[in-house]
Amino acid sequence: MIDVQVAVIGGGPAGLSVALECWRQGLREVLVIERDNMLGGILNQCIHAGFGLHVFGEELTGPEYAQRYVNMVKETGIRALTDTMVTSIEPIGPGRLDGCSPEKADAVVDGIIVRAMNTNDGLLEIRARAVVLAMGCRERTRGMLRIPGTRPAGVYTAGTAQRLVNIEGFMPGREVVILGSGDIGLIMARRMTLEGAHVHGVYEVMPKSNGLRRNIVQCLDDFGIPLHLSMTAVKIHGRDRVTGVTVAKVDGSLNPIPGTEEHVSCDTVLLSVGLIPENELSRKAGIEMDPRTRGPVDKGGFMTSISGVFACGNVFKVYDLADNVTTDSVLCGQAVANFVMEI
Ligand SMILES: Cc1cc2nc3c(=O)[nH]c(=O)nc-3n(C[C@H](O)[C@H](O)[C@H](O)COP(=O)(O)OP(=O)(O)OC[C@H]3O[C@@H](n4cnc5c(N)ncnc54)[C@H](O)[C@@H]3O)c2cc1C
Incomplete structure (x- = not known):
């Protein structure tokens, strides 16, 4: 004792x-x-x-x-x-x-x-x-969001990806979609870009980002990474590895609007959702x-x-x-x- x-x-x-x-x-x-x-x-x-x-x-x-x-x-x-x-x-x-x-x-x-x-x-x-x-x-996970689709490799919380890149020296992927515009996601959009990945965009379900203004400017705008507001992922695709995400616009009640779906090809999805x-x-x-x-x-x-x-x-x-x-x-x-x- x-x-x-x-x-x-x-x-x-x-x-x-x-x-x-x-x-x-x-x-x-x-x-x-x-x-x-x-x-x-x-x-x-x-x-x-x-x-x-x-x-x-x-x-x-x-x-x-x-x-x-x-x-x-x-x-x-x-x-x-x-x-x-x-x-x-x-x-x-x-x-x-x-x-x-x-x-x-x-x-x-x-x-x-x-x-x-x-x-x-x-x-x-x-x-x-x-x-x-x-x-x-701890970070909210995919299970907590209940995003429909398959369960392939390549879906990480932004903080896990941050640890992999900054401490373990391992790149989790090359073609990246980020869901949620929390500060960790914004920072990882820049970090993945600096490490040579292509970040297709950050998709935020709310009409405005809850990330700090300085992070939106320094992590997205300065690198030409688009921020898509009032949009969410409605399906994750891929069998062994992520092959893409279907995203859609949402209405005022945050429900996906039928007919607005778009497919984004990627091998990695990072979650920054709280x-x-x-x-x-x-x-x-x-x-x-x-x-x-x-x-x-x-x-x-x-x-x-x-x-x-x-x-x-x-x-x-x-x-x-x-x-x-x-x-x-x-x-x-x-x-x-x-x-x-x-x-
Ligand atoms: C991925 C991520 C990125 C962040 N980035 C930023 C940022 O850029 N800027 C910013 O201002 N804030 C950031 N934050 C917020 C950040 O958590 C706080 O600013 C600050 O680190 C909180 O300090 P803390 O000591 O409460 O928690 P932490 O720094 O998380 O420290 C908690 C410690 O407790 C230990 N621990 C947990 N459970 C146990 C246990 N059972 N037994 C023993 N040890 C245990 C953990 O290993 C950890 O070392 C980030 C948070 C996360 C999760």
């Missing part, structure tokens, strides 16, 4: 900022647990610039931004376990808020058990006075979830419905900018430190 004051689950910008703030506030037993083989979270694969303008007053790439926090963590006594996956959290003692305010909640006197595993230690049990959920978010907080652990622990944000309900000061369990970053709600994740996570770190020092 490892005993710590704070266990942070996830070593992305949220987890690292919380851990650093806990350290700055005087806590000395802080552990970050990260399933990937390095700290930094999703920003390690975001090699484009645009990070750090708010926090550092300069424009950094994702890995540069993440590395600043990794370096700051290394200068402290914060412990980090990488390659380690948390599988469950369980409060010991009367930890549940059951809807009342954190002030009225019984303090978790015995702590929270975090179960994790890695190849060196096998199953690990960590007892923490407070736990911070900082597991980030992010969802990564909350398997939270749900399994019985934490009350907010159906609007799909993250844990905030009972005040980033605390979830289990006393001593906090949530921040994209696991709490999906943020537009990593800088805002950092700013809020510092506040969360202060709340966690106050909680631990009071019990």
